[in-house]
Amino acid sequence: MATDFWASSHYKRWVVDRATLKQARAEDLQYVDDPDHLHFLAIYFANAISKLGKKLGLRQRAIATATVFFRRFYLKNSYCETDPFIVIAACCYVAAKAEESPIHIKNIVAESRALFSQEQYNVKHFPSDHTKLAEMEFYLVDDLECDLVVFHPYRTLLTLCRKEVSDTASLFGSEEGEADEAGVGLSADEGPRYWGTGEGQLELSEGALQTAWFIINDTYRSDLCLLHPPHIIAIAALYLTFILNGPTRSAVLPDLPSASAPTPRRSTRQEQSKKPPPPPQDPIAFFAGLNVSLPLIATVAQEIISLYTLWERYKEGGESTGKSPHSGGTVSPAKRSAAGSSAGTPMEAVEDASAAEGSGWNEEEYVTPRFLSRLVMRMREAKVADVKRSSSLAGGTGTGTGRTAPVNKVLERTQAAG
Known part of the structure; x- marks a missing residue:
């Protein structure tokens, strides 16, 4: 694995601008009534990847890698031209191997068929032949340009918070390899770009670290x-x-000592033998000491808050009540934080927020997986209809399939190249 993020393919080829994202979704925008529907699809597909990954027993890092592969693939492709569900299965398959926790292809196919045949996804014809998934793997790796090394924020979080792997096992399960080398991802010259002085690492409580991890x-x-x-x-x-x-x-x-509290008198010998207490942590000084753009940090934080605002309108039916987003539900950390003012731990905050939300809700006020499943189907059908119409107007002999499958799309690309 590459040890320098700044020299990696991740940094050089896969950190893009908003204009590139807008161009990638331009074709899909023609087949949706509301541009926000594409943002809901991002939540919908990420939840599907998370559910499939957990059914396969993947670690969180592998699930995150599969999600990144999915996002990168759709920088070059459209939802309306491909089958996102077989792409999801291929992303989990490739990510499991990339993160050195491979799973047999037959298990991927079986779990994918069982999950995506559920009513909320309503995929009636997921291929049972594992060779189709193996073929999709090659097309996925081709579009990823064989760049399978992905850097995640987890390592930076654990490094900045001075947490060892043994400390995180009880919090997040077995995440071996996340912080085994504090310097991994930093080069000797480029590391100080964001590490700053390297002094004064944060010492967060378990609840605080969990909150940051979930975000x-x-x-x-x-x-x-x-x-x-x-x-x-x-x-x-x-x-x-x-x-x-x-x-x-x-x-x-930590609470600062009260100015009115009397100071006990100590002998000179006691003062010499006792070490002075460490100064309380100053988060403002900590963030100011990092060699990053604080306006950029504030911008990203606002984007995360905007995600939570959108997420409040997404509901996974009766299954989601009482679940937190990191497990596929609808209670966002923003809501956990609001409830956390009176709760003792993040998990208690989740329960309090879920109880306050109640079980009654109007489906018309929310975007649901069933709606998004139908939307994906309508987008693909509309694309097929457009391909048929274009073929008939051109006097061609269109088959009517267009490019609704990744296999057909890549074959067309190969044939065009001669």
Whole structure:
């Protein structure tokens, strides 16, 4: 694995601008009534990847890598021209191998068929032949240009917070390799770009670290992983942890001693033998000491808040009540933070927020997976109709399939190249 992010293919080829994202979605915009529907599809597909990954027993890092592969693939392709569900299965298959936790292809096919045949996805014809998935793997790797090394914000988060792998196992399960080498991802020359002085690392409580970790998980429901380097996202997650979550803020900022409290008298010998207490952590000085653009951090934090605002309108039916977003539900960390002002831990905040939300809701006020499944189907059908119409007007002999399958699309590209 590359050890220098600044020299990696991730930084050089896969950190793009908004104009590139807009161009990538230009064709899909022709087949949706509301541009926000494409943002809801980003949440919808990321949740599907997360569910499939958990059914396959993948670690969070592998699930995040699969999501990044999916986002990169659709920088060059459209939802209306491909089958996103077989792409999801291929992304999980390739990510599992890239993260050195391979899964047999037959297990991928079986779990994908079982998951995507559910009513909320309603995929009736997911291929049972594993050779189709193997073929899709080659097309996926081709569009990824064989760039399978992905850097994630988790390592930066654990490094900045001075956490070891053994410390995180109890919090997030087995995430071996996330922070085994604090310098991985930094070069000797380029590391100080965001590390600053390297002094005064944060010492977060378990609840605070969980909140930051969950916020990073949630960012994969958007295109932030394509727009910004991972260390920027990690620092923005820390920033939101300080700002939004009441228990986290009070835990990280220790109470200063009262000025009115009497100071006990000590002998000179006691003063010489006793070490002075460490100064309280100053988060403002910590962020100011990082060699990053603070306006950029604030911009990314605002983008995450905008994601949560959109996410409030997405509901996964009765299955989602009481679940948090990092497990595929609808309770965002923004809502956890609001509820956290009276709750003791992040998980208690989740339960309080879910209880306050209630079980009754009007489906017309929310965007649901069933609606998005129908939307994807309508987009593909409309694209096929346009291809047929164009073929008939040109006097051709169109087959009517257009480019609705990744296989057909890549074959057309190969034939065009001669």
